[in-house]
Amino acid sequence: xxxxxxxxxxxxxxxxxxxxxxxxxxxxxxxxxxxxxxxxxxxxxxxxxxxxxxxxxxxxxxxxxxxxxxxxxxxxxxxxxxxxxxxxxxxxxxxxxxxxxxxxxxxxxxxxxxxxxxxxxxxxxxxxxxxxxxxxxxxxxxxxxxxxxxxxxxxxxxxxxxxxxxxxxxxxxxxxxxxxxxxxxxxxxxxxxxxxxxxxxxxxxxxxxxxxxxxxxxxxxxxxxxxxxxxxxxxxxxxxxxxxxxxxxxxxxxxxxxxxxxxxxxxxxxxxxxxxxxxxxxxxxxxxxxxxxxxxxxxxxxxxxxxxxxxxxxxxxxxxxxxxxxxxxxxxxxxxxxxxxxxxxxxxxxxxxxxxxxxxxxxxxxxxxxxxxxxxxxxxxxxxxxxxxxxxxxxxxxxxxxxxxxxxxxxxxxxxxxxxxxxxxxxxxxxxxxxxxxxxxxxxxxxxxxxxxxxxxxxxxxxxxxx
Numbered sequence: 525x526x527x528x529x530x531x532x533x534x535x536x537x538x539x540x541x542x543x544x545x546x547x548x549x550x551x552x553x554x555x556x557x558x559x560x561x562x563x564x565x566x567x568x569x570x571x572x573x574x575x576x577x578x579x580x581x582x583x584x585x586x587x588x589x590x591x592x593x594x595x596x597x598x599x600x601x602x603x604x605x606x607x608x609x610x611x612x613x614x615x616x617x618x619x620x621x622x623x624x625x626x627x628x629x630x631x632x633x634x635x636x637x638x639x640x641x642x643x644x645x646x647x648x649x650x651x652x653x654x655x656x657x658x659x660x661x662x663x664x665x666x667x668x669x670x671x672x673x674x675x676x677x678x679x680x681x682x683x684x685x686x687x688x689x690x691x692x693x694x695x696x697x698x699x700x701x702x703x704x705x706x707x708x709x710x711x712x713x714x715x716x717x718x719x720x721x722x723x724x725x726x727x728x729x730x731x732x733x734x735x736x737x738x739x740x741x742x743x744x745x746x747x748x749x750x751x752x753x754x755x756x757x758x759x760x761x762x763x764x765x766x767x768x769x770x771x772x773x774x775x776x777x778x779x780x781x782x783x784x785x786x787x788x789x790x791x792x793x794x795x796x797x798x799x800x801x802x803x804x805x806x807x808x809x810x811x812x813x814x815x816x817x818x819x820x821x822x823x824x825x826x827x828x829x830x831x832x833x834x835x836x837x838x839x840x841x842x843x844x845x846x847x848x849x850x851x852x853x854x855x856x857x858x859x860x861x862x863x864x865x866x867x868x869x870x871x872x873x874x875x876x877x878x879x880x881x882x883x884x885x886x887x888x889x890x891x892x893x894x895x896x897x898x899x900x901x902x903x904x905x906x907x908x909x910x911x912x913x914x915x916x917x918x919x920x921x922x923x924x925x926x927x928x929x930x931x932x933x934x935x936x937x938x939x940x941x942x943x944x945x946x947x948x949x950x951x952x953x954x955x956x957x958x959x960x961x962x963x964x965x966x967x968x969x970x971x972x973x974x975x976x977x978x979x980x981x982x983x984x985x986x987x988x989x990x991x
Contacts, residue, residue: 567710575764576705579651580698581721582758586658587691588729590665590751591627592839593744594680595620595820596737596832618825618953619677620817624946626681628813630688631939633782635695639932640781642696643771647704648762654694655759661686662751669745696932703919703927704768711916712861716854719912720847723904727843730816734836771927788933791926797984798921801914802934804981806941808911811873811970813945814952815842818970819900821953821963827887834893838900845901849908856909861917861986869910870978874971876903881968888962917986 567573641650661683668675668683706714736747778785792799816839823835849869856865879899884890891899922930952966 564705564707567706567713570706571764572705572766573714575761576651576698576701577718577721579655579758579762579765580718581725582754582761583655583658583691583694583698584722584725585729586662586751586754586758587687588726589733589754590662590687590748591623591684592730592733592836593669593737593747594623594677594684595817596733596824596835597677597680597744618817618821620820621946621950621953622677623681623684624813624817624949625943626685627688628939628942628946630685631692631695632936632943634689634692635932635935635939636782636784636929638693639696639929639935640775640777640785641693642700642932643926643929644773644775644777646768646770647697647701648765648767650697651694651701651765652759652762654690654697655755655762657690657693658687658755659752659759661690662748662755665751666745666748669748672744692935695935696929699915699919699931700771700927701765701768704771705766708920711920712854712857712912714854715912715915715919716850716852716857719850719853719908719915723843723846723850723908727840727847730836730839730843731833732836734832734834737832784933784936785929787926788929791922791930792933795921798918798930800981801917801983802937804977805911805914805918805934806937807973807977808914808941809938810941810945810948811973812907813942814949814966814970814973817949818963818966821966822889822896823893826889826963827893829893838893838896841897841900842904842907845904845906846908847904848901849905849910850912851908852905853909853912857913857916861913861920861983863913863983863985865909866913866981866983867978869906869908870974870981872906873903873910874974874978876900876906877967877971877974881964881966881971883962883964889964914983917983920986 564570664686665680665683668680672680702714702718703711732750733747736750737744740746792802819838819842820835823829823838829835853862853865853869856862876899880891880896880903882890885892889896918930918934919927948969949966952969953963955961956963956965
């Protein structure tokens with residue numbers, strides 16, 4: 525592959541040549557122009573930013589729509605399970621942990637190499653390639669659901685693994701590109717919008733999955749055609765992203781690229797705040813990995829909801845709160861990393877999780893279905909407030925040439941957390957089945973996991989640059 529002819533020309537400006545070919549091989553004679561961060565349009569008028577934000581929205585929408593279709597099929601005592609022909613051994617068994625494990629394993633395997641590519645080549649063509657791959661994988665999903673009676677749940681796990689691999693390559697480029705294409709002072713607001721749209725995508729993706737299963741029943745393949753259409757539109761919006769030079773065009777491939785590179789190990793040793801943030805994000809996503817299947821199990825197994833849409837609406841309530849919390853986190857942070865916002869978010873998360881775990885009532889859940897909705901929305905709001913400042917710090921602290929691999933390293937830690945969440949969820953289900961405990965008690969487990977973060981994690985207040 526040929527590296528794009530582009531180089532940094534100074535603080536806050538980049539010299540970019542016209543590019544030819546998907547990975548940017550330059551023509552013999554290229555017109556060059558310097559682009560200063562200060563010359564960029566205002567954030568909310570920046571077509572490139574909105575192109576990336578919408579591309580991320582549609583990608584997250586597709587991930588959660590497809591994953592929720594599979595999770596609902598994997599959750600016992602549901603209309604969705606009865607609607608398709610599954611093996612008798614799968615009836616009544618909660619297999620959500622297996623889907624979570626497979627999806628996370630793909631991230632863990634490919635994130636390191638994806639981070640290397642993100643720093644070695646321009647991030648824009650990598651994003652476009654990832655979106656093209658998404659179209660092919662979603663088409664495989666349609667075929668898999670059509671032949672579900674023959675390949676079963678195990679066959680769909682293969683497609684889910686491919687989707688996780690595609691997301692692993694998309695991740696470092698999509699998050700690493702923000703500090704390259706935006707002014708540093710815009711990062712909190714940009715991340716607020718970015719994460720708000722991401723979690724709105726979770727709302728609509730998860731909710732739509734339940735609605736489509738209610739509508740189409742055993743014809744899940746028809747529902748999954750929506751995923752193909754979304755992937756096509758997302759590929760189109762990715763073309764709006766402005767061209768940028770590679771961060772490190774001379775970066776050499778090493779075997780350690782697939783794991784955590786020596787440069788990233790050295791960076792984390794030198795910057796302990798960055799290391800703490802990576803661990804905290806891993807714990808955060810471990811908790812999130814437990815909460816989503818717990819909500820499915822709460823609605824379907826414990827509350828006995830007949831509608832898949834009603835079950836998915838529980839996750840939707842969290843998503844609505846997260847969208848609001850991301851905007852609040854971006855607003856209160858503005859041009860700095862606000863440690864107080866992180867602490868408020870952590871404490872609020874623990875309180876709302878404990879409230880969700882309270883037993884009582886007809887279904888051994890004190891809040892019930894409608895009582896859970898406002899508490900879940902608050903849980904989501906505190907989630908957004910917690911994660912936005914940490915996300916900004918992870919983007920702003922690493923040197924420019926290391927941002928892609930740093931995001932990949934964060935993804936590796938994150939998906940170790942998600943794999944652990946699958947193991948913990950399976951363990952919780954086994955214990956509750958053995959003791960006869962209600963599913964909502966799992967929220968108490970997540971509160972205990974978050975407690976050390978609320979007690980001991982104190983990120984530094986960090987003012988962001990003006991360039």
